[in-house]
Amino acid sequence: MSAETLAEARVKRRGDRTACTVSLFEDFKRLSELDQMIYFEALRSFPRINLVVLQNYHEGDRLVENELDATAKQQEKLKNKWNFVRPDRTELARRRQAECVKWGDENLWWNPSTQEFELEDAQESDQRHLLEHFESSLQDYGFLYHITSSLLLYRLTLFMGSSQSIETDGYKSCWEVRFYHTDGCTFLRLRDNKGRPTVSFYGLKESQSDALEFLNLLTTYNFPHTYDGTIAGVVA
Numbered sequence: 001m002s003a004e005t006l007a008e009a010r011v012k013r014r015g016d017r018t019a020c021t022v023s024l025f026e027d028f029k030r031l032s033e034l035d036q037m038i039y040f041e042a043l044r045s046f047p048r049i050n051l052v053v054l055q056n057y058h059e060g061d062r063l064v065e066n067e068l069d070a071t072a073k074q075q076e077k078l079k080n081k082w083n084f085v086r087p088d089r090t091e092l093a094r095r096r097q098a099e100c101v102k103w104g105d106e107n108l109w110w111n112p113s114t115q116e117f118e119l120e121d122a123q124e125s126d127q128r129h130l131l132e133h134f135e136s137s138l139q140d141y142g143f144l145y146h147i148t149s150s151l152l153l154y155r156l157t158l159f160m161g162s163s164q165s166i167e168t169d170g171y172k173s174c175w176e177v178r179f180y181h182t183d184g185c186t187f188l189r190l191r192d193n194k195g196r197p198t199v200s201f202y203g204l205k206e207s208q209s210d211a212l213e214f215l216n217l218l219t220t221y222n223f224p225h226t227y228d229g230t231i232a233g234v235v236a
Contacts, residue, residue: 047151048147048219049233053221060236063222063224063229068229078213081182082181084178103119103200105142117216119208151233152190153165154232156218164177165177168191172193177191181204186204186210188214189201199215
């Protein structure tokens with residue numbers, strides 16, 4: 001296809017998108033006030049990152065060079081800490097004689113001030129969410145309100161470079177990915193559970209920050225696709 005023909009195709013595609021948007025807007029205006037309120041309430045029920053992706057789906061958002069470099073360095077750092085190699089059982093048992101902790105969705109607290117996940121004990125020293133953010137913040141606990149199971153698996157595939165989902169029961173869960181920390185003891189489990197994304201952590205206290213950094217990376221908007229820094233979830 002010539003450069004001129006390709007350019008014409010892009011212009012036509014943008015025109016089609018604009019026409020579609022105008023059509024949707026005109027249809028929306030025909031809805032009753034009650035139906036419009038129902039529509040907006042439905043949008044509010046979308047997980048946080050999915051809603052932002054939906055709003056920018058056809059915008060072709062991309063990370064600029066410095067953002068792409070920063071994200072690449074962060075991903076490389078995390079890849080050096082988490083892998084799929086299960087530790088030797090004997091070594092694992094020895095290391096787990098040390099004090100280990102475990103937590104899951106119910107212990108993840110979303111801090112509206114920092115826009116990041118923290119563990120529930122962190123909120124005791126941060127009282128701002130009680131008053132300033134109580135009414136406007138997202139659901140306080142859980143992974144469910146921040147990303148869908150499908151978008152999480154998509155981003156995990158981009159992070160890993162391929163699908164690493166292990167065999168599941170094929171009933172309550174359709175995918176599961178397990179990461180092992182290089183500390184030789186810590187385990188992070190990400191999976192689908194009856195359509196919702198869930199996370200489980202078991203391991204050393206000092207490795208919790210690495211797990212939180214990983215989860216916050218997966219649920220930030222600035223997570224790139226392999227194609228020229230396009231945001232994962234939107235169309236280039």
